[in-house]
Structure formats: C-alpha cells, structure tokens
Amino acid sequence: MEGFLPQAIVFIIAAVVFVPIAKRLGMGSVLGYLIAGIVIGPYLLGFLNKGEDVMHQAEFGVVMMLFLIGLELEPKNLWRMKNLILQVGLTQVLVTTLLLFGIGIGLGFSWQISIAVGLSMSLSSTAIVLQSLKEKNQMESQVGKLSFGVLLMQDIAVIPILAILPLLVVAGNLPESAGIESHGLIENFPGYIQTLLIFGAIGLVVLLGRFGFGPLLNWVSKTHLRELFTASALLIVVGITFLMELVGLSPALGTFLAGVILANSPYKHALESDLDPFKGLLLGLFFMAVGATINFTLIAENTSTILGATVLIILLKTGIILGIGKYKKLSIPENLSFAVGLSQVGEFSFVTYAFALQLGILSQGNSDYLMAITALSMTMTPILMVLMDKFLLPILNKRKAIEREMDEIDIKHKVILVGFSHFGSTLGRFLRANGVEATVLDFDPDQVDFLRKMGFKVYYGDATRLDLLHAAGAEEATILISAIHDPETNMKLVEICKENFPKLEIMIRSKNRTDAYELMEKGVKHIYREHLDTSIRMGQDVLKLLGFRSHTVHRLGLNFREYDESALAILSKYKNDEKKYISAVKLQIEQQEALLSGELSRKFSLNDHAWDSESLKEAANKN
Amino acid sequence: MRKILVLFAHPKFEHSAANQALIHAITGLENVEIRDLYELYPEFNISIQKEQEVLFEAEVVIWQHPFYWYSCPPLLKQWIDLVLEFGWAYGPGGVYLKNKYILNAITSGGTKETYGLEGRNRFTIKELLQPFEQTAKLCLMNYLPAFHLAGTHRISQENLAVSAAKYREFLIQLRDSDVLTEESLAEYYL
Numbered sequence: 165m166e167g168f169l170p171q172a173i174v175f176i177i178a179a180v181v182f183v184p185i186a187k188r189l190g191m192g193s194v195l196g197y198l199i200a201g202i203v204i205g206p207y208l209l210g211f212l213n214k215g216e217d218v219m220h221q222a223e224f225g226v227v228m229m230l231f232l233i234g235l236e237l238e239p240k241n242l243w244r245m246k247n248l249i250l251q252v253g254l255t256q257v258l259v260t261t262l263l264l265f266g267i268g269i270g271l272g273f274s275w276q277i278s279i280a281v282g283l284s285m286s287l288s289s290t291a292i293v294l295q296s297l298k299e300k301n302q303m304e305s306q307v308g309k310l311s312f313g314v315l316l317m318q319d320i321a322v323i324p325i326l327a328i329l330p331l332l333v334v335a336g337n338l339p340e341s342a343g344i345e346s347h348g349l350i351e352n353f354p355g356y357i358q359t360l361l362i363f364g365a366i367g368l369v370v371l372l373g374r375f376g377f378g379p380l381l382n383w384v385s386k387t388h389l390r391e392l393f394t395a396s397a398l399l400i401v402v403g404i405t406f407l408m409e410l411v412g413l414s415p416a417l418g419t420f421l422a423g424v425i426l427a428n429s430p431y432k433h434a435l436e437s438d439l440d441p442f443k444g445l446l447l448g449l450f451f452m453a454v455g456a457t458i459n460f461t462l463i464a465e466n467t468s469t470i471l472g473a474t475v476l477i478i479l480l481k482t483g484i485i486l487g488i489g490k491y492k493k494l495s496i497p498e499n500l501s502f503a504v505g506l507s508q509v510g511e512f513s514f515v516t517y518a519f520a521l522q523l524g525i526l527s528q529g530n531s532d533y534l535m536a537i538t539a540l541s542m543t544m545t546p547i548l549m550v551l552m553d554k555f556l557l558p559i560l561n562k563r564k565a566i567e568r569e570m571d572e573i574d575i576k577h578k579v580i581l582v583g584f585s586h587f588g589s590t591l592g593r594f595l596r597a598n599g600v601e602a603t604v605l606d607f608d609p610d611q612v613d614f615l616r617k618m619g620f621k622v623y624y625g626d627a628t629r630l631d632l633l634h635a636a637g638a639e640e641a642t643i644l645i646s647a648i649h650d651p652e653t654n655m656k657l658v659e660i661c662k663e664n665f666p667k668l669e670i671m672i673r674s675k676n677r678t679d680a681y682e683l684m685e686k687g688v689k690h691i692y693r694e695h696l697d698t699s700i701r702m703g704q705d706v707l708k709l710l711g712f713r714s715h716t717v718h719r720l721g722l723n724f725r726e727y728d729e730s731a732l733a734i735l736s737k738y739k740n741d742e743k744k745y746i747s748a749v750k751l752q753i754e755q756q757e758a759l760l761s762g763e764l765s766r767k768f769s770l771n772d773h774a775w776d777s778e779s780l781k782e783a784a785n786k787n
Numbered sequence: 788m789r790k791i792l793v794l795f796a797h798p799k800f801e802h803s804a805a806n807q808a809l810i811h812a813i814t815g816l817e818n819v820e821i822r823d824l825y826e827l828y829p830e831f832n833i834s835i836q837k838e839q840e841v842l843f844e845a846e847v848v849i850w851q852h853p854f855y856w857y858s859c860p861p862l863l864k865q866w867i868d869l870v871l872e873f874g875w876a877y878g879p880g881g882v883y884l885k886n887k888y889i890l891n892a893i894t895s896g897g898t899k900e901t902y903g904l905e906g907r908n909r910f911t912i913k914e915l916l917q918p919f920e921q922t923a924k925l926c927l928m929n930y931l932p933a934f935h936l937a938g939t940h941r942i943s944q945e946n947l948a949v950s951a952a953k954y955r956e957f958l959i960q961l962r963d964s965d966v967l968t969e970e971s972l973a974e975y976y977l
Contacts, residue, residue, distance in 0.1 A: 713801050714829035715862075775799040775855075777940065780896055784940035 174211045178204045179448055192299050194292050195546040197448050201455020202543075212456045219453035219514065224405065225446025226291050226511065228439055230319070230416040231401050233294065233312075234423020235432050236303075242424055245313055252310055252488055253317020256506075259484050260286035267476075276332045280520045281534065283325045284513035285477060287318045288506040289542055290416070291447055296505065296549060307502045310492060314485075314506055322414045322512060329516065333523050358411075365411045369404055369418055373425030381431045385609045385624060394438040401439065430612040430624040433605065437631035454511065458539040462532055470533065474540045478548075481507040497560040504552055508545040509538040577603045580636050580644045582627040582657065584615060587673060587694065588647030592620070602645070603636045628656040630664060643669045649694070651679045658686050681736045700725055719774070789962050792845035793821040793892075796852045796863035800825065805894045805939040805947060806853065812951035813958050820845070824862050831865055838870040843883055847961045848928075850919065851892040854935075857908075857915045859891075867922060876926045888967055889923045890931040891916055892954070898938035932969055936977060950977055 178200035186196025204211040212218065237245075261282040268278025293311055294303075302308040377400055384396045401419055408418035426432065463470050482503045489499035517534050520526040526534070581592055581602040588604070595602055604622040606612050615622045625632040627646075638644065644661055646654050654672050661670050671690040674680045680691050704721040708714060793813065797806050800823070813819055822841065828834075842848065852859045874880050893912070895902075902908045902915070912935050913920075923930035934957055936942075936950050957975040964971060 713799070713826060715798055715825040716801065716829075718829040776802060777896060781940045784896065 171212075174204055175449060175452060178211075178452065183448070192296055192546060192550065193448070194295050194299075194451055195543075195550065197451030198455040198543050198546065201452035202458060203455075204452070205456030205458065207458075207460035212452075219450060219457065219511070222446050222450035222453050223511065225443055225448075225450045227405050227415045227419050228401055228443040229291065229294060229447060231404075231419035231423040232436055232439060232443055234420040234425075235427050235436055237424050238427045239424055245309070245316075248310065248313035249317045249320075252492065253314045253320075255488055256314050256485060257286045257318060257321050260481060263480060263484070264477075267480075276525050277530065279332060280329060280516065280525050283321075283328070284516040284520075284534075285509045285538075286481075287321070287510040287512050288315060288481070289508050289510040289545075290315045290319065291450060291511055292508060292542060292546060293505050295447060296546065300553075302501075305498075306494065307498050307505070310489070310494070310502055311505055316420075318510065318512075319414060319417050319420070322417070325516060326412070326519065329519055329523060329525065332525055362411050362413060365407050365413065366418075366421070368407065369422050370425060373422045377422075377426060378429055378431070381429070381435075381624075382609045382613065385431070385434070390438075390626075393434060397435050397438045398442070430609075430616055430622055433623040433632055433635040434625040436635040437625065437629060440631060440635070450511070454539055454542055457514075457535060458543065459532060459536045462536050463540070466533075470536050470540065473533075474537045474544065477509060477537065478507045478541055478544060497557050500552060500556070500560075501549070504545060504548050507548075508541040511542070513538050577601050577637065578640075578642045579603070580605065580633075580638060580641050582606075582644065582646045583648035583673075584611065584620070584622050585647070585649070587649070588645075589615070589620075591645065591647055603641070605632065605636060628653060628660060630660055633660065633665070638665050638668060641665075641668060643671060645671045647673050649673065649675065651675050651682070654679075655682065655686070658683065658688055662686065677732065680732060684733070684736050696725065696728065788818050789846040789888075790844055791816075791819045791847045791849065791958060791962055792841060793819065793849045793851050794824060794863065794866065795821055796824045796850075796860045796866070798825055798860050798862070803853065803894070805936055805942065806851075808947045808951040809851070809892070809894070809936065809954050812955040816955070816958060816962075818962055819958060824866060825860075828862060831862060833862075833866055833869050835869050835872070838866065839872075839875060839883070842870065846887055847967075848887060848889040849892050849934075849958075849961075850889070852894075854893040854895040854912075854915075858918070871922070871926060882927065885927040887928050888931055888961070889928045890933055891919055892934040892936075894936045894939050896938070896940040898941075899935070902937070929967070931967065931972065932976065934976060953977055 179197065182200035182203065183193050183196035186199065187193060201212075203209055206212065261279075264282035264285055265275075265278045268281055269275060273281075293315060297303050297308045297311060303312070380396060381393070384392050400422065404418045404422050405415035408415040426435065429435075485503035485506050486499055489502045494502060514535065517526060517531045517538075521528065521531045579595065579600060579602040581588055581595075581604045584592060584604050584606040585608075588606075592602060592604060601621075604620065605625050605627045606615070606622050607624070607626050609624055612622050612624045623636065625636075627633060627636075627648075638661070644657075644665075646657055648654055648657070651674065654674070658670060658672060661668050669690070670688055671692065672683055672688050673692050673694055674683055675694060677693070680693055683691050700721050703724075704717045707717045707720070712720075795806075795810060797803055800806060800810075810821065814821065820841070824833075850859065850863060852863050858864070871877065871884075872881075876884050893916075897906075897908060900906050902910065902912050904911075908915070912933055916933055920930045934954065936954070939947075942950075953975065957972070960972060960975050961967065
C-alpha cells in the first residue's frame with residue numbers, strides 16, 4: 165500500500181480494531197498495538213512492508229513522551245533521584261552488559277560483537293515500560309520510580325554507547341565505514357569542538373527552558389487561540405529534537421531536560437494536554453512498527469535458536485533486576501513487576517544494530533537475528549506482565565495486602581480549584597491555611613505569572629478542556645471547585661465533569677438566582693451564590709449597629725440563609741412547571757415579588773420563639 | 788477592694804426583664820467588670836487567651852445566667868469547657884485560679900418554694916448547682932452560695948427593682964468586705 169492516506173487508514177483501522185480488544189481483555193494498549201502491527205505486517209496481511217522506516221519516524225513519539233515525563237518531574241525531584249539513577253540504573257546497565265559479553269564470548273562470537281550486543285541489549289524499552297506504568301497508574305509508586313530511574317540511566321547511557329561503537333572498529337581493525345548518520349552534522353569537526361558544541365547545545369536548551377519558552381507561551385496564550393499554543397508546544401519539542409540530532413545527542417534526553425525545566429512553569433498542564441494526543445498517536449504507531457518488523461520467516465526457520473535466545477535474554481535481565489530490587493528491599497510482588505517490566509530489549513537497540521551494521525561490526529545475518537529477538541522480547545514482556553498481573557500477583561498480594569497499600573501515594577491533589585481571581589484566591593488561601601493544597605487552574609496568563617511570583621502553584625489553562633482536567637488529575641481528585649464568575653463557562657465545566665468524572669464532587673460559584681436554577685437543573689448539589697453570604701453578613705452588621713444583640717443577629721442570619729436556600733429550591737421547581745407560559749422577565753418579577761412581599765421572611769423572624777418565656781409567664785399567671 | 792468579674796450569659800437578653808434589671812443595677816460599679824458572653828462571642832468562637840487574662844486579674848468571679856434546665860446556657864458551658872484548661876485552671880501547674888472566689892448568680896421562673904424536697908423541682912438550688920461547685924473546687928477556688936432571683940415569671944416591677952438593688956449591695960459587699968464567707972454574706976442574699 166503506497167501513499168499517505170491509504171497507509172494512514174490501514175494504521176488507524178488496525179489500531180481501532182485491536183487496541184480496544186486488547187484493553188477489554190486487560191492486556192494494556194501496548195500489546196494491542198504490537199498485535200495490530202503484526203497483523204498488518206508483511207507476514208500476515210502485508211499492508212506494511214517496511215516497519216523499520218515507520219519505526220524511525222515514530223520514534224518521535226518516544227521523544228515526546230520523555231518531554232511529557234520531564235514536565236512531571238521538577239528539577240529538585242530529579243536531583244533527589246540522582247542516587248537512584250546512578251546506583252540502580254548504572255548497576256543494571258553494567259552488569260547486564262558484562263554478563264551478555266561473557267555469554268557472547270562463550271558462544272564463540274568476536275569480542276567486538278559481544279560488547280556491541282551486550283551494550284544494546286542491556287537497554288530496556290522506555291516506550292513500553294512507561295506506557296504500561298502510566299496506564300496502570302503506577303508512576304508514583306516505588307516500582308514506578310525505580311523503573312524510571314533505570315530507564316533514565318539507560319537513556320543517558322546511549323551517549324557513551326554511540327561513542328564506544330566506532331572505537332571497537334578502530335581497535336579491531338575492521339574496515340572503516342563512511343557516513344555515520346547518528347553523529348549528525350558536526351562529525352567533521354575536531355573532537356574538542358564537538359564536545360564544546362554538545363555542551364553548548366545542552367546549555368542552549370537549559371537557557372531557553374529557563375528564559376525563552378515561558379515568555380513565548382505567555383505571548384501566544386494571550387491570543388487565546390488554542391491551535392497556536394499547540395503549535396508552540398510542538399515547536400519546542402521539534403526544535404530541541406532537531407538541535408540534539410544536529411550535535412548527535414539523544415533527542416529524548418534533550419526534550420526530557422527541557423521538560424524538567426518547564427515542570428515549574430504555569431503552562432505545565434496546558435503543554436501536557438496539548439502534546440498528549442500527539443504522543444499517544446506516535447507511540448501507537450511506533451509499537452505497530454515494532455510488531456511489523458518481527459521477521460516471522462526467520463523465526464519459523466530458526467525457531468529454537470531465536471526463541472531460546474529471547475527467553476534467555478528475558479530471564480537474564482529479569483534475574484539481574486530482581487537482584488537490584490531485592491537490594492532495594494522491594495516486596496516480592498513489587499520486585500517481580502519491576503524486573504519483568506524491564507526485561508525486554510529496548511527500541512534503542514534497533515538504532516545500535518543499524519549503526520553496528522554500518523560500522524561492519526555486525527553482519528546482516530546477525531543483525532536480522534538480533535532484530536527478531538528484540539522485537540520478540542518487546543512483544544513477550546507485555547504478555548508476561550498481563551499474565552503476572554492477572555494470575556501471579558493476586559495470589560502474592562493476598563498475603564501482602566496490608567504492606568502494599570502504603571506504596572502508591574499520588575502527588576496529585578484531591579482538590580482542583582478552577583479560577584484564581586479574588587474569589588478563588590481567598591478560597592485557596594483558606595484551604596491552604598488549613599493544610600489543603602489544591603491544584604489551581606486559571607486562564608489569565610498575567611494573573612498566573614503574578615500569582616506564581618507570589619508563591620502559589622497555579623497552572624495556566626482552560627478548565628473546560630477535558631484533556632486539561634485529565635492532566636490536572638480530575639480522575640483521582642475528590643472535589644472540583646469552580647470559582648469562575650462566568651455562568652456559561654461554569655455550565656460547560658459542569659457538563660464535562662458530569663459526563664467524564666461522575667465521581668467528582670462539584671462545587672460551583674454562581675452569579676445569581678437564575679444561574680443557580682440552571683445549575684440545579686444540571687443536578688449540581690453544591691451551589692454558592694457569590695453575593696448571598698456577604699450581603700447577609702452586611703445586613704447582620706446593620707442590625708448590630710441598630711442595637712440588636714450579636715447572638716440573635718447571628719441566628720437570624722443563619723436562619724435567613726437557610727430560608728433563602730430552601731426558597732430557591734422550591735421556586736426552581738415552580739419555574740419548571742410554568743416555563744412554557746411565563747416569559748423569563750415576567751418570571752423574574754414574580755419571583756422577586758414572592759421574595760420581597762416579605763410574607764415569608766416576616767413570618768420566619770416573628771416565629772423565632774427561642775428562649776421565649778412569654779407563654780411560660782402566661783401559664784404561670786393563670787395559676 | 789477586690790476586682791469582680793461578672794461572666795454574663797443570656798442568649799436572649801433583650802427579652803429578659805429580670806436580667807436587664809440586674810445588669811443595669813451593677814453597671815458602672817467601680818472594680819466590677821461585666822463580660823456579656825453572648826455579645827462577645829455570638830458564634831461561640833471564644834478567645835481562650837483573652838478570657839484567661841481577664842479571669843486571672845479577677846478576685847471574685849460571678850457566673851450570671853438564667854437557670855435553664857437546671858444548668859447554664861450553652862455558651863457558658865462552652866466557656867467552662869474551653870477556658871478552664873488543664874494545666875492552667877486545674878491539674879499539674881493549674882494554679883492560676885487558686886483561692887479566688889466564685890459563685891453563680893441565677894434567675895429562675897419558678898419560685899423559691901419549687902426548689903426543695905417538697906417543690907416540683909425536688910432538689911434545692913445548692914444541690915442542683917453541684918456541678919459548678921465541684922468545677923470551682925477542682926480549680927482550687929472558694930465556691931460561695933448562689934445569688935438566686937426566683938419567680939421571675941410573676942415578679943412585679945417594684946419587687947424586681949428591690950431585688951436589683953440588693954444584687955448591687957451584694958456585689959459591693961463582695962468587693963469591699965474583709966472576710967467572705969457564707970455567714971458574712973448571709974444577710975445580702977435575697
């Protein structure tokens with residue numbers, strides 16, 4: 165199948181068919197995409213013949229994913245992870261490489277091949293592991309953090325690995341190969357300039373992240389054109405990728421760095437929600453491409469060798485990571501998820517095989533075998549994970565139920581506060597004063613900047629966008645507060661929340677009575693008319709100044725508010741019945757009359773017989 | 788001259804002729820401070836520190852309140868619960884109220900006769916006020932018999948005026964007398 169549109173149709177149909185099935189069977193989306201890829205690949209339906217090409221394009225999804233992950237990690241948190249990254253990550257990479265090297269030598273391969281293969285295979289698949297962790301909501305768990313640490317170290321390790329491979333050629337006197345793509349445009353410069361340029365590029369990313377992107381996004385967001393904001397977000401990621409490729413660094417690492425720097429920015433959630441669909445689609449494409457690259461003819465011809473090698477690799481990596489997990493005092497179920505999750509060979513090894521092939525370290529035949537093993541391992545680990553989650557872990561967890569519960573502490577807040585103007589900020593301050601931190605969203609870029617300077621954690625974004633609400637953690641939150649003054653926005657927000665987050669308790673500020681009616685009709689239970697409390701309080705103070713007793717006034721105020729709220733509920737029903745007959749204006753007048761006639765209100769004041777001894781006195785005097 | 792603190796609690800003072808007369812009679816007396824609790828804390832948010840400061844200054848404390856359901860109105864109970872802190876009013880280190888005098892000044896709709904073995908309230912005022920007496924005891928204070936204005940449902944203007952004047956005399960005695968005992972005060976009770 166040639167041409168963009170037919171190809172796109174094939175990919176999308178495959179995804180739409182297989183991923184939901186996989187999800188329904190509890191297998192996770194990664195496996196669904198892999199299966200979809202196998203089905204449309206050259207050995208089944210034959211729609212897709214060059215999986216490798218697509219894969220290369222789709223790797224951009226991995227780059228985006230790392231940017232998004234960076235966004236979730238603030239620099240200080242990253243710094244806190246340095247021991248984790250160095251100890252756990254480095255141990256994993258070095259031990260795996262050494263063992264594979266030993267095995268390679270033992271099997272009679274040249275030491276160059278053994279090193280190249282060892283290094284490549286020590287890496288795991290960032291795409292698969294992180295996607296699965298996110299899907300299972302385990303990024304914040306101990307397992308999630310450890311896995312992330314290992315993956316990050318592996319991404320860093322890419323840089324030295326790419327540097328080492330050409331040295332093997334020199335050392336082994338193998339024929340020098342020309343045109344090494346991966347080192348970008350600067351390969352012709354002498355070494356020290358290359359180094360300088362690399363540091364310069366990293367410095368540029370840091371500087372832009374600190375001082376460039378914020379003002380850019382602020383400027384763009386003032387136009388209130390969503391597509392421009394999305395375009396800017398893409399510009400950031402694509403730009404950094406380009407820069408990194410130019411100097412021969414891992415684009416994933418570069419965008420990750422930019423993400424970390426932007427993690428403190430008010431645009432964090434907006435960026436996340438804008439880039440998330442792109443990332444999702446590209447990753448899906450990437451996984452399908454991996455599925456399509458599996459060479460089933462080769463596997464069929466050498467079943468025992470390839471299957472054996474794949475199982476050996478998975479067992480070896482699992483064993484090493486289990487050891488690390490044990491040292492890190494993970495419980496048995498945790499350790500199993502950690503180890504099996506990371507046991508596949510990563511997508512990056514496709515790059516190193518190609519590189520090694522160019523350098524002449526690997527022969528075409530070897531490379532084919534390795535590709536098959538890698539793709540197979542990437543397909544097998546998600547299956548293993550499913551089997552483990554479904555059958556093994558429930559048994560183990562039953563015994564460890566109490567210990568497990570403490571693991572997954574989520575950093576997303578239970579309360580989301582939308583709108584941080586005067587109303588919202590007072591509310592937010594009150595909550596904060598009582599130890600309740602809310603995730604705050606606001607749509608005014610200047611306001612957000614100002615509040616950030618004042619030390620509030622406010623995020624920029626339009627809360628009526630579902631993806632932003634997702635990014636802000638609406639799924640895990642218990643309460644969503646809207647302190648927005650615009651009734652239409654509120655109404656939209658209510659609709660979105662009711663539809664997508666039925667469990668979320670919604671509390672809405674409303675402008676007036678009419679506004680409140682509509683919210684009531686939508687089934688909102690917590691409605692706060694913005695002027696009700698203040699005007700009653702002011703009235704209370706008037707009464708006090710007129711000589712009323714404070715406590716009496718306090719009770720009168722409370723009673724009046726209760727009366728007014730219940731009158732609202734009653735009148736809102738009445739409104740529905742008469743809707744067809746009375747125009748809105750007439751209705752308004754009628755309601756005002758009902759309220760102002762004072763019949764009801766006077767009654768309730770006069771009916772205050774609390775601590776009244778009149779009747780007692782009458783009774784006493786009769787005797 | 789002793790310092791007197793009147794802690795007055797009435798949720799609907801504006802409707803109480805009896806308490807208005809009593810409070811009016813003692814207002815402006817030298818060295819007598821009246822704290823109108825329901826006016827100060829309409830929402831029951833009592834400032835513990837402020838109350839303790841005032842309490843510490845006083846030598847004679849009067850809980851003045853209507854006798855509702857054989858007890859005091861809820862805000863005064865809240866005051867007792869919050870202000871008489873462990874470690875301050877009682878318990879280890881709780882010596883700040885030691886040797887101060889304290890008593891209830893109460894108004895009741897029912898007459899004196901209804902409070903007693905034969906009356907329909909079956910117990911005497913002294914018996915019914917025992918929780919207050921014991922509270923005072925625990926705080927190492929000297930509890931004096933209550934000043935009781937009874938039969939307010941049927942009281943005449945003239946009688947109320949007389950009773951109010953006697954309340955004033957009673958307070959002056961508490962303020963100025965050298966000794967304060969049940970006997971020395973006997974003639975000043977109603």
